[in-house]
Amino acid sequence: MADSGKKRFLPHIKSAFERVLSGGWIYLLFVGLFGIFLLIGIGAGIHALFIAGSRHAYATSREIPVAILIATYVFFVVASTGLCLVSSLGHVFGVENFLPLAKRCVYLAIITILSGFLVIGLEIENPFRMAIYNVISPNFSSNIWWMGTLYGFAVVFLTIEFILLFNEAHHHKAVIAGFLGVITEVAANSNLGGVFAMMHGRPYWYGPYFPVYFILSALITGCAFILFFFFLAHKAVNKKPFMESTQTALKAVSKLTLLLLAVMMIFTAWKVLTTSVGSPAAAAAALSVLTEGPYSFNFWTIEILVGMVIPFVLILASRGRNLTVMFIAAVMMIFSLFFTRLDMVVVGQIVPQYFEVGVVEYSKLHTYSPSIHEILVVLGGISFCLLAFLLGEKVFSGFADSPQTDIMKEKTTDVAGVEELT
Amino acid sequence: MTDKASHKNIPESPFDAERRAFLKIGLKITGVLAGGSILSLVSNINKAYSLDLFREKYPYKPHYAMVLRQDRCIDCEKCMKACIETNHVPDYGWRTKILKRDLSSALDQKWEFIPILCNQCNNPPCVRTCPTTATYKDKTNGIVQMNNKKCIGCKSCIMACPYDARYYNEEKGAIDKCDFCFESRLSKGINTPACVEACPSDVRIFGDLSDPSSRVFQLVHQLQRPVWVLRQEIGAKPNIFYMKG
Amino acid sequence: MKRNLVLIILLALFCIANVGSTGKSSFSDGGGILYTQPVKSVIFRHQHHVDVKKISCEKCHSGLFEMQALLAQEKKDFIMDSLYKGRYCGACHNGKDAFASDKQCARCHVRISEKDVGHVKGKAKPYKAPVYSTVATLGKDQRKVPFNHEKHASLNCMDCHSKLFQIRKGSTKIALETHQSQKYCFNCHNGKKEFSWNNCTKCHQNWKDIKPYGILTARADRGSCVACHTNPDEMKSLVKPPEIGGEAEG
Numbered sequence: 001m002a003d004s005g006k007k008r009f010l011p012h013i014k015s016a017f018e019r020v021l022s023g024g025w026i027y028l029l030f031v032g033l034f035g036i037f038l039l040i041g042i043g044a045g046i047h048a049l050f051i052a053g054s055r056h057a058y059a060t061s062r063e064i065p066v067a068i069l070i071a072t073y074v075f076f077v078v079a080s081t082g083l084c085l086v087s088s089l090g091h092v093f094g095v096e097n098f099l100p101l102a103k104r105c106v107y108l109a110i111i112t113i114l115s116g117f118l119v120i121g122l123e124i125e126n127p128f129r130m131a132i133y134n135v136i137s138p139n140f141s142s143n144i145w146w147m148g149t150l151y152g153f154a155v156v157f158l159t160i161e162f163i164l165l166f167n168e169a170h171h172h173k174a175v176i177a178g179f180l181g182v183i184t185e186v187a188a189n190s191n192l193g194g195v196f197a198m199m200h201g202r203p204y205w206y207g208p209y210f211p212v213y214f215i216l217s218a219l220i221t222g223c224a225f226i227l228f229f230f231f232l233a234h235k236a237v238n239k240k241p242f243m244e245s246t247q248t249a250l251k252a253v254s255k256l257t258l259l260l261l262a263v264m265m266i267f268t269a270w271k272v273l274t275t276s277v278g279s280p281a282a283a284a285a286a287l288s289v290l291t292e293g294p295y296s297f298n299f300w301t302i303e304i305l306v307g308m309v310i311p312f313v314l315i316l317a318s319r320g321r322n323l324t325v326m327f328i329a330a331v332m333m334i335f336s337l338f339f340t341r342l343d344m345v346v347v348g349q350i351v352p353q354y355f356e357v358g359v360v361e362y363s364k365l366h367t368y369s370p371s372i373h374e375i376l377v378v379l380g381g382i383s384f385c386l387l388a389f390l391l392g393e394k395v396f397s398g399f400a401d402s403p404q405t406d407i408m409k410e411k412t413t414d415v416a417g418v419e420e421l422t
Numbered sequence: 423m424t425d426k427a428s429h430k431n432i433p434e435s436p437f438d439a440e441r442r443a444f445l446k447i448g449l450k451i452t453g454v455l456a457g458g459s460i461l462s463l464v465s466n467i468n469k470a471y472s473l474d475l476f477r478e479k480y481p482y483k484p485h486y487a488m489v490l491r492q493d494r495c496i497d498c499e500k501c502m503k504a505c506i507e508t509n510h511v512p513d514y515g516w517r518t519k520i521l522k523r524d525l526s527s528a529l530d531q532k533w534e535f536i537p538i539l540c541n542q543c544n545n546p547p548c549v550r551t552c553p554t555t556a557t558y559k560d561k562t563n564g565i566v567q568m569n570n571k572k573c574i575g576c577k578s579c580i581m582a583c584p585y586d587a588r589y590y591n592e593e594k595g596a597i598d599k600c601d602f603c604f605e606s607r608l609s610k611g612i613n614t615p616a617c618v619e620a621c622p623s624d625v626r627i628f629g630d631l632s633d634p635s636s637r638v639f640q641l642v643h644q645l646q647r648p649v650w651v652l653r654q655e656i657g658a659k660p661n662i663f664y665m666k667g
Numbered sequence: 668m669k670r671n672l673v674l675i676i677l678l679a680l681f682c683i684a685n686v687g688s689t690g691k692s693s694f695s696d697g698g699g700i701l702y703t704q705p706v707k708s709v710i711f712r713h714q715h716h717v718d719v720k721k722i723s724c725e726k727c728h729s730g731l732f733e734m735q736a737l738l739a740q741e742k743k744d745f746i747m748d749s750l751y752k753g754r755y756c757g758a759c760h761n762g763k764d765a766f767a768s769d770k771q772c773a774r775c776h777v778r779i780s781e782k783d784v785g786h787v788k789g790k791a792k793p794y795k796a797p798v799y800s801t802v803a804t805l806g807k808d809q810r811k812v813p814f815n816h817e818k819h820a821s822l823n824c825m826d827c828h829s830k831l832f833q834i835r836k837g838s839t840k841i842a843l844e845t846h847q848s849q850k851y852c853f854n855c856h857n858g859k860k861e862f863s864w865n866n867c868t869k870c871h872q873n874w875k876d877i878k879p880y881g882i883l884t885a886r887a888d889r890g891s892c893v894a895c896h897t898n899p900d901e902m903k904s905l906v907k908p909p910e911i912g913g914e915a916e917g
Contacts (some may be wrong), residue, residue, distance in 0.1 A: 053592055055514060062515065062589045065577035125575020126595060131556035133572045138529050144578050145553035201547045201584030353586045357652065359521035359536065408425060496776035498706035522778055531771040535778075622706055623772070 034387035041380010045122025069123035076116035082222020118380040150188030169278035205285035251320035307336025349373040393422035480632030482564035487631040492663030495535040501617035506615035515589035540587035540600035548579035570596035697785020809876035
């Protein structure tokens with residue numbers, strides 16, 4: 001049995017390995033680099049948790065118990081939801097322009113969840129207990145439980161869908177798996193927002209805003225990741241010209257991005273306005289940290305300018321055709337989104353809980369800046385994502401010759417003059 | 423509790439309304455967590471004890487609560503020392519603490535001391551958020567307890583707590599917090615937490631909120647001197663009450 | 668008759684004006700005395716009570732409190748109950764003379780850094796001795812002796828005000844024969860530690876002022892002068908230094 005199994009898979013593995021090696025020395029250099037950073041990150045995390053102790057190695061404290069590692073986790077899993085959602089517009093909900101995105105997006109959705117799990121596995125103190133007690137002792141009122149469980153299911157569904165996507169005959173099953181994947185992803189993402197939004201002890205987070213915001217932000221992050229990774233894949237890794245269908249898809253994505261950025265700006269404006277009005281005082285205090293306090297550079301420059309305004313202008317100027325400009329916009333958005341997550345997590349905790357009581361011990365804002373261990377773990381997570389992307393491009397032959405896109409080609413040639421997104 | 427204010431045709435003071443609101447700690451609160459059915463803590467009690475006016479509102483027997491008369495606190499820190507000794511609290515954490523509030527424009531005394539500890543909330547954000555039910559509200563006495571072996575150290579309960587009452591204890595490998603000395607004293611037959619016994623000024627009064635003969639009941643159920651809780655607007659419905667006088 | 672009356676009135680006024688005056692100058696105890704027993708911590712600031720409230724020394728230091736700092740906390744009855752019964756601070760902090768001891772607890776019970784106080788157990792005493800610059804007058808009429816605290820500033824308050832001197836006015840009576848004992852000033856001013864009391868003008872300033880009282884005393888004692896003055900006709904010098912018989916020579 002094992003032999004036949006080996007015989008079935010071994011040639012595939014061999015050819016995959018050969019494809020990876022055929023990438024050229026720059027490609028292999030980056031693979032090696034990301035691999036090293038990944039190992040360093042994992043090593044730093046293990047050292048922090050099990051050897052040095054998180055109290056010494058991580059910069060978190062009793063007052064700010066979670067920070068950059070959770071923010072990185074949020075960043076990745078929200079990206080996963082976005083990738084899944086945007087690509088599902090095509091292969092689940094049938095919007096044809098988005099069809100060419102399917103395989104790569106599903107793959108990216110899987111690896112981003114895995115990156116997030118990697119980072120959070122190195123953040124919580126007892127990761128092995130989680131595997132046991134999340135299963136046998138669940139708390140159905142816990143948003144974290146739902147989020148973890150649903151993202152776990154999402155990985156499974158997406159993996160099934162991914163495998164099924166390679167075989168055109170299983171197209172319908174892939175759609176079902178994809179649909180389940182989308183549902184679990186969106187539910188998990190919303191619960192992730194709910195983790196923060198249902199903490200009535202943290203007025204900055206509390207309320208209906210964050211779960212809704214997270215879905216919107218997921219879409220934007222997904223669009224940014226698509227523009228980023230598709231550009232890299234075609235220009236840097238595979239060095240193949242863009243197919244017409246892919247260009248159309250990316251144009252559709254860019255238009256979606258424009259719309260979503262506009263909506264995001266409205267969301268952000270109203271969040272700032274309504275929170276700043278005054279009550280509860282702790283929420284207004286937290287917001288003032290963001291708008292005029294120590295994090296104001298993060299907010300105005302990185303989140304608003306680099307993350308929303310400039311990409312909006314760039315994508316508008318690119319008219320959905322200039323892929324390089326779109327790529328630059330995507331890079332800026334991704335950079336900004338990481339800091340948006342960090343700001344959300346830290347600013348919600350930076351105002352002391354007893355701030356309004358007016359006591360000496362809690363009269364100043366808490367402070368946080370990431371420690372070396374945390375930065376290394378974050379880099380490890382990012383390296384995992386990029387490494388898996390690079391390897392995936394070669395192993396899965398650039399996702400380009402998939403039956404899906406062939407079908408798409410036929411469809412585009414059938415319908416005359418399809419160049420624009422209807 | 424009869425509505426004394428309406429009998430006398432005197433408008434109810436905000437303190438009364440507040441106190442009445444956070445004494446309504448029966449079904450309405452325990453049902454909030456998950457749509458009502460999963461954590462209905464009242465059902466056990468109702469079966470075991472006869473329903474009367476008080477026990478309807480107090481789903482725990484004994485319903486442990488503490489009154490802190492903060493005008494008597496002199497920051498001698500004996501409560502902190504007793505807690506650290508009794509519960510082996512490490513030096514990087516605390517279960518109870520004394521805060522100092524300065525008010526330089528006050529006429530006489532220019533500062534006051536406010537002891538804080540876990541409020542054993544009736545609507546605890548920490549219990550809601552724990553993914554593995556490692557922290558749970560004890561069905562009998564209402565103390566928010568820890569089951570250390572289940573704790574995965576995600577620290578979302580520390581994020582959720584409005585009162586900064588929780589911390590990660592490296593030796594236990596789990597979150598630690600005040601449990602009214604349940605593990606170290608109450609469960610062994612000693613009736614008071616260590617801090618209550620150590621206080622020389624009778625600041626901390628501990629007892630069964632559902633028992634009309636207890637000091638805690640009598641102090642909370644009087645209208646002359648205001649009784650309040652910390653961060654009442656959060657809605658966690660704490661069991662630690664503060665008063666002066 | 669009239670002249671005598673005027674003299675007597677003047678004399679009376681003089682006495683009243685000079686009897687046992689206490690200092691009203693600033694008193695420094697290095698920032699306060701911090702009691703850390705039986706509970707920590709209670710602060711007492713002399714500056715507030717002496718300079719601001721203008722309470723004279725003997726109000727507290729004639730039975731309520733020893734003058735030595737931090738001695739009170741060594742006593743077993745230094746508890747709130749004693750204060751409620753009128754002991755220690757409770758003598759004034761009873762609700763009438765000052766706020767009651769069972770109100771405003773945190774006015775005295777503080778959280779203070781040990782750096783900011785002068786006296787705390789386990790720490791060396793403040794950097795310099797308390798400043799007390801008033802000249803007190805001992806005695807009345809021509810026998811009065813001005814006592815300059817500042818000249819004695821190198822000493823600890825307790826060195827004199829423990830057993831030697833009560834602060835309460837009128838509590839110290841020094842007669843001529845007392846000069847021979849080791850009590851009061853003469854514990855030091857016996858010729859061995861400091862200048863001898865034989866140098867009358869060092870304290871009494873004008874020999875003519877005290878001259879009559881020597882004779883008066885001698886007449887009352889019937890011959891006590893002879894014990895020192897072997898030459899009874901000569902008061903200015905002593906033939907030999909008097910022997911202070913019996914007690915320790917110092």
